[in-house]
Amino acid sequence: xxxxxxxxxxxxxxxxxxxxxxxxxxxxxxxxxxxxxxLAPMAVLLLAFxxxxxxxxxxxxxxxxxxxxxxxxxxGLANFRQILSDSxxxxxxxxxxxxxxxLVPVQLLLALALALVLxxxxxxxxxxxxxxxxxxxxxxxxxxxxxxxxxxxNFGDSAGSLxxxxxxxxxxxxxxxxxxTALAVIIAIxxxxxxxxxxxxxxxxxxxxxxxxxxxxxxxGCGPVQSFFRITIPMLRQVGVxxxxxxxxxxxxxxxxxxVLTGGGPYFATEVVNTYIYHLAFGGSAGAAAEPDIGLASAxxxxxxxxxxxxxxxxxxxxRGISRRRTAAGQ
Amino acid sequence: xxxxxxxxxxRTRLSLRRGRRGLxxxxxxxxxxxxxxxxxxxxxxxxxxxxxxxSGGLNPIPSEFHWSNYSEAWTQADFSKFFVNTVLFAxxxxxxxxxxxxxxxxxxxxxxxxxKKIWLGLVGVTLFLPHGYTIIPVFDLIxxxxxxxxxxxxxxVQSAGGMVFGTFxxxxxxxxxxxxxxxxxxxxxxxxxxxxxxxxxxxxxPMLATVGLFACINxxxxxxxxxxxxLSRPELHTLSVGMFNFIGQxxxxxxxxxxxxxxxxxxxVLIFIVLQxxxxxxxxxxxxx
Numbered sequence: 001x002x003x004x005x006x007x008x009x010x011x012x013x014x015x016x017x018x019x020x021x022x023x024x025x026x027x028x029x030x031x032x033x034x035x036x037x038x039l040a041p042m043a044v045l046l047l048a049f050x051x052x053x054x055x056x057x058x059x060x061x062x063x064x065x066x067x068x069x070x071x072x073x074x075x076g077l078a079n080f081r082q083i084l085s086d087s088x089x090x091x092x093x094x095x096x097x098x099x100x101x102x103l104v105p106v107q108l109l110l111a112l113a114l115a116l117v118l119x120x121x122x123x124x125x126x127x128x129x130x131x132x133x134x135x136x137x138x139x140x141x142x143x144x145x146x147x148x149x150x151x152x153x154n155f156g157d158s159a160g161s162l163x164x165x166x167x168x169x170x171x172x173x174x175x176x177x178x179x180x181t182a183l184a185v186i187i188a189i190x191x192x193x194x195x196x197x198x199x200x201x202x203x204x205x206x207x208x209x210x211x212x213x214x215x216x217x218x219x220x221g222c223g224p225v226q227s228f229f230r231i232t233i234p235m236l237r238q239v240g241v242x243x244x245x246x247x248x249x250x251x252x253x254x255x256x257x258x259x260v261l262t263g264g265g266p267y268f269a270t271e272v273v274n275t276y277i278y279h280l281a282f283g284g285s286a287g288a289a290a291e292p293d294i295g296l297a298s299a300x301x302x303x304x305x306x307x308x309x310x311x312x313x314x315x316x317x318x319x320r321g322i323s324r325r326r327t328a329a330g331q
Numbered sequence: 332x333x334x335x336x337x338x339x340x341x342r343t344r345l346s347l348r349r350g351r352r353g354l355x356x357x358x359x360x361x362x363x364x365x366x367x368x369x370x371x372x373x374x375x376x377x378x379x380x381x382x383x384x385x386s387g388g389l390n391p392i393p394s395e396f397h398w399s400n401y402s403e404a405w406t407q408a409d410f411s412k413f414f415v416n417t418v419l420f421a422x423x424x425x426x427x428x429x430x431x432x433x434x435x436x437x438x439x440x441x442x443x444x445x446x447k448k449i450w451l452g453l454v455g456v457t458l459f460l461p462h463g464y465t466i467i468p469v470f471d472l473i474x475x476x477x478x479x480x481x482x483x484x485x486x487x488v489q490s491a492g493g494m495v496f497g498t499f500x501x502x503x504x505x506x507x508x509x510x511x512x513x514x515x516x517x518x519x520x521x522x523x524x525x526x527x528x529x530x531x532x533x534x535x536x537p538m539l540a541t542v543g544l545f546a547c548i549n550x551x552x553x554x555x556x557x558x559x560x561x562l563s564r565p566e567l568h569t570l571s572v573g574m575f576n577f578i579g580q581x582x583x584x585x586x587x588x589x590x591x592x593x594x595x596x597x598x599x600v601l602i603f604i605v606l607q608x609x610x611x612x613x614x615x616x617x618x619x620x
Contacts, residue, residue: 039434140595
């Protein structure tokens with residue numbers, strides 16, 4: 001009842017003047033009490049299990065701590081110093097960036113090409129193909145990783161011996177065991193695994209382009225290639241920015257696939273930042289520290305977080321600059 | 332009718348002449364085969380004999396069918412228990428995620444309140460931060476809440492991870508719903524709760540399906556969270572965790588591992604195929620806005 005009353009009161013001035021004085025903060029907060037209540041479950045879960053842990057783990061960066069009991073051994077900035085001087089950390093950063101900067105362009109080009117083809121209403125089985133190319137997305141990297149590992153193992157007519165028959169190689173290739181091929185194989189599997197997302201995103205973007213534009217272009221004598229560069233690409237720009245940003249965020253967080261396929265090996269050749277952090281925190285053969293060290297792991301993830309924030313800011317600025325310049329040019 | 336509206340589009344898309352069309356279908360089917368090959372191979376290998384597995388290599392077709400691999404894997408690895416756990420875990424995650432993200436998405440899209448912009452900024456920033464490593468403070472928190480080694484802990488932590496994406500999807504969806512609808516309801520005397528539960532939520536069926544399916548797929552495939560929070564209670568393990576222990580114990584019984592993989596992957600792939608219309612359209616809607 002009282003709720004209804006307040007709303008009635010708010011509604012009474014039929015058309016509030018555009019520059020009406022805003023009511024006080026206290027009153028606005030009270031008026032929005034149900035909004036806060038509805039936001040609360042999401043806010044509590046996010047704050048408690050995502051935001052708070054990020055800050056809490058920053059607290060661990062000053063301790064040498066194996067995760068058991070309370071952190072006690074205060075070491076100041078020593079953890080940061082150790083991480084920054086660890087070549088394995090920088091190797092992991094490099095591998096993560098190689099992963100992202102190879103995977104994202106290749107995958108996006110593949111996805112765009114596939115989306116252009118599947119967007120053709122004349123194409124038969126379009127829904128079937130869309131489903132087929134999307135299926136790896138809904139399967140877990142962990143289980144798929146095991147299956148692919150078995151496929152690549154040198155049993156019977158393996159991929160290695162098939163290549164040997166064509167005379168391209170001398171036989172047994174240890175795809176994931178060879179430091180020269182392991183990262184490339186992981187990138188290829190990464191492209192396979194998440195292509196479906198970008199395919200769907202591009203299809204959505206293509207469907208927002210009005211058909212009249214293509215029609216008009218055709219009347220003006222534009223061929224398919226020209227209308228692709230003159231219409232499709234510019235019209236996809238906004239969606240494209242979102243797709244690129246999401247693809248990079250996903251790639252920078254790569255973990256499951258690497259952990260299952262190689263665990264970061266051989267000889268750290270596929271160690272990415274998240275597996276590096278994992279090995280520091282929980283131990284494991286490939287890690288820099290044999291003993292689990294939460295402090296070191298937290299320091300590494302804090303530094304990586306900083307790096308990602310800087311990179312994301314640069315990315316957003318660059319993309320914004322590009323779209324602004326294009327709009328200014330009258331596109 | 333539909334052909335009329337499609338015709339202008341047809342002419343402008345890559346024109347498909349006969350020969351080129353054949354090549355195109357060949358490429359699409361070929362690519363599709365590559366895309367599905369690991370699944371076909373796992374399915375085939377799960378039916379091979381052990382010898383057949385080692386000599387078969389990349390050939391997915393078994394020379395003889397060993398259906399017993401499935402019953403053997405199922406009983407050896409306690410898959411029936413893991414299956415029930417996974418279903419409970421996924422269902423709980425879907426319910427918590429849908430409730431929390433639809434409510435939050437609604438108020439963020441439709442109401443104005445002090446602090447909204449700050450909150451949205453904070454939520455956006457969390458997207459970029461790596462948080463896989465924060466498992467230690469989360470573990471600590473769960474322990475203090477006395478929820479360790481319960482399915483609740485797994486549900487809560489897993490749901491929390493899906494909050495941002497789900498909320499953004501609902502936000503986008505609710506902003507597209509006509510405001511006149513709410514105004515009309517308000518004039519008829521509906522209050523805040525009635526507008527949300529009786530009008531907005533029932534209208535958001537497609538987005539409920541999308542976010543729900545998303546939460547379900549992620550929960551089903553989740554490995555790290557259920558592993559960490561049920562470490563000392565193996566009877567609470569989910570399929571993917573159970574699968575892994577199974578591999579550890581059967582490092583040579585690869586045909587059984589393949590059967591286990593199929594058991595783990597098949598339900599979620601089937602759910603996806605049945606509901607894929609919602610999932611793909613919902614995801615697409617998220618990017619369009």
